[in-house]
Amino acid sequence: MEEPQMKRKPNVIDCHLNSLKTTKKPLNVVMNDMTSQPLIPTYVGHIKNVRDISKIVLLLNQKVPVKELQHLKRVRKQEVVICPTEYVNDMSIEDYLCKCDEGFKDIFGAFEVKNVPKLPPKLKKQYEDAKMFWPCNFHPDKYLEKLYSGQFFTEQELDSHRRYMEVAFLAAKWFDVQNVAVVVDPTISSVVAIGEDNRKCHPMQHAAMLAIDNVARTQNGGAWQSQMDDDTFIDVKLLDYLKDLDVKFGHRRFKSKQEEDTGPYLCTGYDVYMMKEPCVMCAMALVHARARRIFFAIDNEEDGALKSRVKLQTVTSLNHRFEVFTGFL
Incomplete structure (x- = not known):
């Protein structure tokens, strides 16, 4: 008699994806400690x-x-x-x-x-x-x-945030990397760009850095070469992998550099969803890119710049600050 096949143990990302789909927890804002007064x-x-x-x-x-x-x-x-x-x-x-x-x-x-x-x-x-x-x-x-209060988002908004975070986890699974950044334009409810951790090929190509560069490509800019779909600037094979998700992909159309354009500066007004808390370099890049809000799921205890080691978003001397939310898992 043939022995039954052993079930494959789910990996960490699969476990996190399951938690994302089943959790009912609200998201928490990461800000200065306001529980006590100096x-x-x-x-x-x-x-x-x-x-x-x-x-x-x-x-x-x-x-x-x-x-x-x-x-x-x-x-x-x-x-x-x-x-x-x-x-x-x-x-x-x-x-x-x-x-x-x-x-x-x-x-x-x-x-x-x-x-x-x-x-x-x-x-x-x-x-x-x-x-x-x-x-x-x-x-x-x-x-x-x-x-x-911890009740900032409606249930409908929470579902939307979890879906975008699911894109980050699925993309990390597909790329087989430790981190992914997903940039969303909330005005059209669409994923504008995705960046994966590519440090194995280039020390500067952290997930957030690549995501920002890919956003720049949608605005007729960008510094790094990449194999992207000419229409969405997101990997075509990845798009096929994510096709069953109830998520829209694509960006607003911008004129060429020679033409007058009133579009956003990089990530102005955009939300960024990261699987893992960004490091100081990436967090500062997101400041310079004028991101609106940053969402992350996993603390980066060694290098995290938004919660674990420092809270860059609370530095009042910065000329731009974004809101930060976590608590997905």
């Missing part, structure tokens, strides 16, 4: 006569302006925020105030150092925590609240 030690003065509050606040605003703490209310009952302790250096707070203006003499009964919120609260929870230390001004940001 505090700063600050001198607080106790006013002797409550009738002097208006005069004292006016004098403080003129002589000791504290621009970095404008999110705080200056007065709480008979207490008033004077300045962070770092302003005073080696002087006493009394000497510091007298140096600023003689009008401060004898108007405070006592001084103490209190920790107050260093930054303005951006979320309601931050505001609730901050006001336990000192009263704050707060202007709700509905978009940010929704983004942080």
Whole structure:
């Protein structure tokens, strides 16, 4: 009697693909930690006569302006925020105030150092925590609240994001590589370009780098040679492999370089779906390409630039920043 054939053990990508199809988890935004508020030690003065509050606040605003703490209310009952302790250096707070203006003499009964919120609260929870230390001004940001809630996307949008991520995993399986980047134009709900990890042939050809170059090819640019379908700029054999997916492929048509064109600059307005979190080089390339949002499924614990090692998207000095989402698996 013939023994039954052993079933082939599914590989990692197959397991991830199965998870993508069955998961009901929401996607999580990757941003700065907003669960806690940093505090700063600050001198607080106790006013002797409550009738002097208006005069004292006016004098403080003129002589000791504290621009970095404008999110705080200056007065709480008979207490008033004077300045962070770092302003005073080696002087006493009394000497510091007298140096600023003689009008401060004898108007405070006592001084103490209190920790107050260093930054303005951006979320309601931050505001609730901050006001336990000192009263704050707060202007709700509905978009940010929704983004942080974990319920940012509708079920229909989540299904769409998972389908595009499925393209990335299937392409990685077809190319037999560790990472793939899929660029989507959300205005036409279509995959514009795909880039695979090709470092075995060229050290710079990471998935995101190739994807950006392939986007440039759709706009009559591009620096690297590749064997692509002349119509979609995506490998024809790969397109055939992906034909059963409920996903549209193709890009908007752009005029030649000689003609006037008002099309996007590289990835402006585009979403990028990556199987694996990009490294610093790729993340910076996506910044320069003006990507709108980055989605990734697997953390890159060694080199990840959007969550694991650093969070490039939170660097305020960059002239472009994108939103980052994960949590597919």
